[in-house]
Amino acid sequence: MKYFSIIVSIITLLTFQVNAQDQTVEQRLAVIMNLLRQTNTLSTDAKKLVNQSPESLLEQLAPYENDTSPKIRHFTYTLCKKISDIQGDITTRQIVTSKLVNALADSSPLVWQHAAKDLLSFHPDDFTEESKQTIHSYLSQDNPKYEIILIVGTANMTQSLPRLISIANDQSNNSPITGKWYGTSGWAAHLSSARLGHTDSTQYCIEKVSSEPNPVIQVTKLLKDMAYIRQKEAILFIKTYLDSNDRLPSLKANVSGTQYAQYAIDLLAECIINIPIERKYVGAYTPSEISNIRQWMNQESNWLNFINK
Amino acid sequence: MKKNPCFIIAFILSLLMFIASSHAEMSKTLNAAIVKIKMDTDSNNDGTIDATDDAQEEESPGKLVPVNDNDDNSNRTSDLMDTAVTGENDLSEINVSLDPEEIASDSAVQNDINIQLEASSGASHIKLWDSATKSNEISLPKTYNLGTDTLPSSVYLEGSASGETDLDIVLKSGTQELSSDTLKNTIINVDYSEDSSQSYGFDNRQTDALATGNYLDNLFVPWKSVRSSHTDSVIATIADSQNADHVYFTSTDETNVTVSPPQAASATQTLTINGIRKGNAVIQANLASENGKNAALLNVSSYDLVEKTLAIILVHEDNDDVQDIAVGQPAASTQTCVSSGTNLSLDTNPAGDDIIDGTYIRSGPDGTCDTTANNTDILSTDLQINALETYLNETVYNQAVLQWTVTRLTEKRVNFDLNRDGQIDVSSWPTPEMQIIIDECGDSNYDHNIFLVDHPSDGSLGYMSFGQRYGFVHLDNSNHPNNTVAHELGHGAFSLEHPDNGSRNDADIENLMHSVEPNPWRLRKYQWDIINP
Numbered sequence: 001m002k003y004f005s006i007i008v009s010i011i012t013l014l015t016f017q018v019n020a021q022d023q024t025v026e027q028r029l030a031v032i033m034n035l036l037r038q039t040n041t042l043s044t045d046a047k048k049l050v051n052q053s054p055e056s057l058l059e060q061l062a063p064y065e066n067d068t069s070p071k072i073r074h075f076t077y078t079l080c081k082k083i084s085d086i087q088g089d090i091t092t093r094q095i096v097t098s099k100l101v102n103a104l105a106d107s108s109p110l111v112w113q114h115a116a117k118d119l120l121s122f123h124p125d126d127f128t129e130e131s132k133q134t135i136h137s138y139l140s141q142d143n144p145k146y147e148i149i150l151i152v153g154t155a156n157m158t159q160s161l162p163r164l165i166s167i168a169n170d171q172s173n174n175s176p177i178t179g180k181w182y183g184t185s186g187w188a189a190h191l192s193s194a195r196l197g198h199t200d201s202t203q204y205c206i207e208k209v210s211s212e213p214n215p216v217i218q219v220t221k222l223l224k225d226m227a228y229i230r231q232k233e234a235i236l237f238i239k240t241y242l243d244s245n246d247r248l249p250s251l252k253a254n255v256s257g258t259q260y261a262q263y264a265i266d267l268l269a270e271c272i273i274n275i276p277i278e279r280k281y282v283g284a285y286t287p288s289e290i291s292n293i294r295q296w297m298n299q300e301s302n303w304l305n306f307i308n309k
Numbered sequence: 310m311k312k313n314p315c316f317i318i319a320f321i322l323s324l325l326m327f328i329a330s331s332h333a334e335m336s337k338t339l340n341a342a343i344v345k346i347k348m349d350t351d352s353n354n355d356g357t358i359d360a361t362d363d364a365q366e367e368e369s370p371g372k373l374v375p376v377n378d379n380d381d382n383s384n385r386t387s388d389l390m391d392t393a394v395t396g397e398n399d400l401s402e403i404n405v406s407l408d409p410e411e412i413a414s415d416s417a418v419q420n421d422i423n424i425q426l427e428a429s430s431g432a433s434h435i436k437l438w439d440s441a442t443k444s445n446e447i448s449l450p451k452t453y454n455l456g457t458d459t460l461p462s463s464v465y466l467e468g469s470a471s472g473e474t475d476l477d478i479v480l481k482s483g484t485q486e487l488s489s490d491t492l493k494n495t496i497i498n499v500d501y502s503e504d505s506s507q508s509y510g511f512d513n514r515q516t517d518a519l520a521t522g523n524y525l526d527n528l529f530v531p532w533k534s535v536r537s538s539h540t541d542s543v544i545a546t547i548a549d550s551q552n553a554d555h556v557y558f559t560s561t562d563e564t565n566v567t568v569s570p571p572q573a574a575s576a577t578q579t580l581t582i583n584g585i586r587k588g589n590a591v592i593q594a595n596l597a598s599e600n601g602k603n604a605a606l607l608n609v610s611s612y613d614l615v616e617k618t619l620a621i622i623l624v625h626e627d628n629d630d631v632q633d634i635a636v637g638q639p640a641a642s643t644q645t646c647v648s649s650g651t652n653l654s655l656d657t658n659p660a661g662d663d664i665i666d667g668t669y670i671r672s673g674p675d676g677t678c679d680t681t682a683n684n685t686d687i688l689s690t691d692l693q694i695n696a697l698e699t700y701l702n703e704t705v706y707n708q709a710v711l712q713w714t715v716t717r718l719t720e721k722r723v724n725f726d727l728n729r730d731g732q733i734d735v736s737s738w739p740t741p742e743m744q745i746i747i748d749e750c751g752d753s754n755y756d757h758n759i760f761l762v763d764h765p766s767d768g769s770l771g772y773m774s775f776g777q778r779y780g781f782v783h784l785d786n787s788n789h790p791n792n793t794v795a796h797e798l799g800h801g802a803f804s805l806e807h808p809d810n811g812s813r814n815d816a817d818i819e820n821l822m823h824s825v826e827p828n829p830w831r832l833r834k835y836q837w838d839i840i841n842p
Binding site: 036039040041042071074078082108109110113114176177178179180182183216217219220221248249251252255256258263281282283 | 613615616698714767774839
């Protein structure tokens with residue numbers, strides 16, 4: 001269903017309602033971008049597929065990567081990410097990750113923050129050596145960005161582990177200078193190190209999340225961080241929330257708060273390739289689905305070999 | 310002439326008696342002239358009490374003293390209302406001395422000596438204490454009899470309200486004033502407040518209803534937010550106004566935050582707060598110099614900008630059933646009166662004795678079609694996207710240095726009303742009806758989606774569970790549509806709880822996340838940190 005909706009989305013984005021058959025992709029993109037630029041509106045009325053190769057589409061989008069409007073640049077990179085989701089060959093994905101890595105240097109937080117977020121959904125093979133070198137150069141700077149640190153783990157850049165551990169062990173990076181401890185570069189470095197297999201960091205993260213007193217933050221924010229780690233111990237930690245019958249505080253009179261297990265199963269569906277459930281979203285999992293996955297994880301130890309890295 | 314020896318002796322005795330008598334009188338007079346009572350304080354405000362203060366002690370402004378309205382012992386009670394304040398550092402030391410000091414223990418005269426402390430002007434501006442940490446108050450006027458009382462060597466002046474005061478000390482023998490001294494003090498109050506044209510946030514919540522202790526380290530210090538590499542403004546209000554130029558502003562960490570101007574020029578001084586980089590600093594308002602006594606603090610958090618994307622999708626209930634046989638017309642039993650339209654879903658409730666059969670309504674035993682086909686969409690209420698984006702970015706989430714890019718996606722007609730009651734079922738998170746909308750209208754390309762859908766089953770304004778991409782807003786019930794969207798995003802995007810009925814139990818009626826108050830918009834420091842960690 002999700003895949004279908006992505007396809008529909010890209011179809012509708014790259015088509016247009018007026019004289020669509022007579023317009024080139026370049027013209028249609030221009031219309032879409034102008035509408036977005038001028039009215040904050042995205043047309044999704046069109047019905048026809050633009051039958052183009054991903055390389056061609058990416059080429060058509062390239063000029064918009066340098067648009068003066070951050071909104072247009074952001075949208076451009078978002079389309080690139082969608083193209084890689086749909087046209088999922090390794091070449092396309094590497095082209096897209098290269099573009100997104102370049103976008104990390106964009107001056108607009110809208111652009112670079114979302115590019116960084118998109119990069120977290122790729123696999124290590126999707127990053128070229130050149131991209132990894134660029135990421136490592138960012139990591140080597142003073143006070144590297146939180147988002148950059150996480151990408152290092154996603155790209156499985158084990159050669160950067162010493163730098164990550166250095167950042168993680170610097171106490172000044174672990175105390176929130178403002179904000180929360182889970183917004184620090186030290187925390188990101190622990191997460192990234194853990195993802196690269198540094199067991200001390202994994203243990204540190206588990207203990208740190210366990211000590212968070214606010215259950216809403218713990219369940220809705222920090223479990224996602226644990227899912228990022230993609231290591232057995234972290235997944236077992238998430239499993240404890242799957243097995244819990246506790247609920248978050250209620251937001252409506254007469255409506256129970258959401259079960260912790262809803263958040264856990266949603267993350268486990270992302271982290272474990274052979275888990276027998278399709279990822280939906282928090283709240284959409286039925287009691288029987290939760291029960292079945294609890295049972296499956298208790299009985300099926302093979303999932304350890306199917307962690308989605 | 311022969312002198313009479315007796316006369317001579319008598320003369321000498323008389324002379325001796327006269328001398329003795331005169332000496333006693335002369336002694337008393339001398340004492341009155343040389344005994345002095347004196348008070349000393351840091352009248353020139355250079356940080357020390359010394360001889361250089363004497364020339365300033367009766368001149369305005371004299372010693373500059375802050376109003377003691379902070380909370381040095383962090384017990385959530387203003388120090389003005391508190392006693393025995395551990396860590397108190399806002400009182401002004403006054404040294405008291407007698408010259409010669411031996412007179413205080415001279416049993417021949419001490420019973421006649423009284424020393425009185427009083428405020429000859431501005432008594433309501435100060436309190437006097439026997440220690441720097443407010444152990445015992447010295448009520449004015451206060452008289453010390455040296456025969457029965459011990460004259461303290463130091464007393465401590467606390468500023469309680471802005472204005473000038475003259476503190477007098479008088480030494481008397483009986484009713485005769487022998488010596489006196491006066492100290493001029495000027496009490497200055499500085500308050501930081503929100504500039505109505507500010508770009509980011511200001512949190513001055515002084516709550517008394519917090520059940521949990523994680524609000525602020527120091528209750529009476531407000532917080533200001535600012536974006537790193539950007540500036541914002543705040544107001545410093547200074548009383549007594551004629552002494553505004555004695556107030557200096559400084560940042561405790563200029564690598565994070567700076568402030569300008571360094572010295573106040575008026576009683577209502579607009580300060581420019583410059584966020585240098587992500588981090589905290591305290592803006593001090595100090596008296597007399599940038600290193601002088603502190604009169605007010607302002608915590609400042611400089612945040613990096615976070616950007617989020619939001620899609621707004623207007624969703625209508627799609628009703629397109631077809632009237633196959635007109636109402637009231639005869640129909641054979643089980644003949645189709647109404648059938649589903651192109652959405653392939655039955656949108657009509659049967660009337661009379663008509664019955665539902667899959668996606669059809671068929672006539673009942675009375676042989677007549679009783680049901681009118683429902684082919685009228687149930688429309689939802691829209692909002693202005695640009696106005697929403699402005700509200701989110703200039704009224705609400707700017708407080709936490711977060712910005713939304715809002716995009717309107719094309720409105721949708723969806724057949725979500727499974728039970729054909731004309732409402733969207735919002736009785737749990739999420740109901741099957743809500744899931745239909747999410748599945749058909751959701752766009753995971755955006756950080757968050759808000760579906761505008763009218764007619765909720767419970768009359769609520771909106772629903773977005775913690776940490777969700779998707780949320781629902783029912784503008785037919787909302788008088789403040791932008792505020793309702795902002796509130797639901799607080800739950801879904803940032804996992805913010807209701808302050809009034811969540812774990813905080815804080816009746817913060819101005820808070821965006823209040824569960825029932827209409828149109829509150831403020832975010833507090835603890836929420837800034839969650840939104841922008």
